[in-house]
Amino acid sequence: MPPAEASISGDRWSPRLTVGLTPLEGFQLYGTYSEGYRAPGLQDVYRGGGAHGGGDSYQPNLLLQPETAKNWEAGINLRYDDVLAAGDLFRAKVNVFHTAVEDYIDVDLTVLPRTAINIGDARLKGIEAEAVYDYGWGFVNLAGALIDAKVVSGVYSGQALNNTPLDRFSATVGFRMLEDQFTVGAQYLSVGKITRTSRTNPDAPPVVDEGFDLVNVFANWRINDHAKLDFGVDNVFNTAYTDPQSAWSTTAATEQGKGRTFKVALTGRIGG
Template structure:
């Protein structure tokens, strides 16, 4: 048992094993360049808890996919894919005495992408895809908690997997020799809309706590990125405007946990010593953060200003076998709250990392 002051925390031990295999086949027929990609994957997770049944049991996930890509001349690209996912969870109920329980499920998820290149270097594309996320051991079988005692959580054997339907459209740009010989310009703009059914989260409005399908969720937004490489340096600009909300259930109208926020970044780098040394700086700006209460969904949200960070870095390839990396994150020691931390939904605690120095020396022995 681990200790922090006088409070005891149950220890959760996990063992994770898995395998993955993927292959591709290419051939030409009927004026089309065909690429078949296919693969299988499997994982096994075993977890045990010394106290309060903290999500112990066995979890297995397995799947496979087949994807076909067809390229016709230089202007049309079509990708179709079908993926199969299955899972099985085995654990114990909270009955007295405990009883063994098992849940399982599976699903086929399709994907279709069509890309059109009306002229060289400029592509328009659209994608429809579906996704599937199985519940985990702690979602289904967790029966205790560090802060609320042995009865603070209850297993939920009726928990359903999440399913998602996603639409995307965008533009890809790829040009060489734009301003000077040998330079490269790459850019992408992508808009998306995703609907998630049976979104999984813990209902914090009641006791005991239980992971449930809290309702449906919606994610939509636009992302853009541009990279310009001018041989002796590079410039990378990236930004995103994202709206991610729960649209039904007890948390309807609230932002999703752990989703990216509106952000913009600019990174510039310079290469020296025949490209062996690269030095650069990054500016990162994160938009306003809305903090909502999970225990009281009717509470008025608190909106905090975003934050701006400056980071610098240097990478030196000393020789073929030795590399030195150095960086300073948050150069100006800005106080901020990491929007993807647990604090981000409960308080405006400024717990983000202050000025941080990083140094790494990587060597290779034996060539």
């Protein structure tokens, strides 16, 4: 490839406007319009994909354009106290969104040498909801989302976006004790179907795998005002699954998701 002058510097104003309306106490309607800007990173420009990002099969691309996005959101916020008993609280939020991304950056695997390019435009839309009920000595949290994310133009038009959130649902229950200094709980997480598409052959039919369900447990101990101990076990039942956030999940059902994982963290603060 002959040498060429190139620049990846740039700037952009990204406005954000939110309008809210509270017709009743504890009930709020809102709408948001915002624009986003993502400049190409070093991983995009120089690596271009591949296991090690080297060799003659991959070329850097100093001519990448930044991604720009326009996003619309609308939703409802609920906020109520003393619902079932004195001192309890209920919070909930429902949000619908539509995001259009121009000049989406991905690796073109249909040709050699391979390189990251602005493959076209992408679109994400969906609905998210979350509710929490806190009753002092415990809490319940429910959250879920239905999301559709795909490429709408270019070489991969019609294919699902890689490494984007999928349909999911979670339920978390926790209990407090020892004057709220010790909290224990459990979480159930369910992720919907995973669609894998071939980047080397855009015409190949997608592979759809069933989703997965995980159970996690956790405990938090506030030892004093300066120290806290956190303990958790993710994937308690050691379920085999493929993490949709991993690039591997776009090529093969490798079931490389983390197995049973133990986590311990001790946090301390010195001084006031």
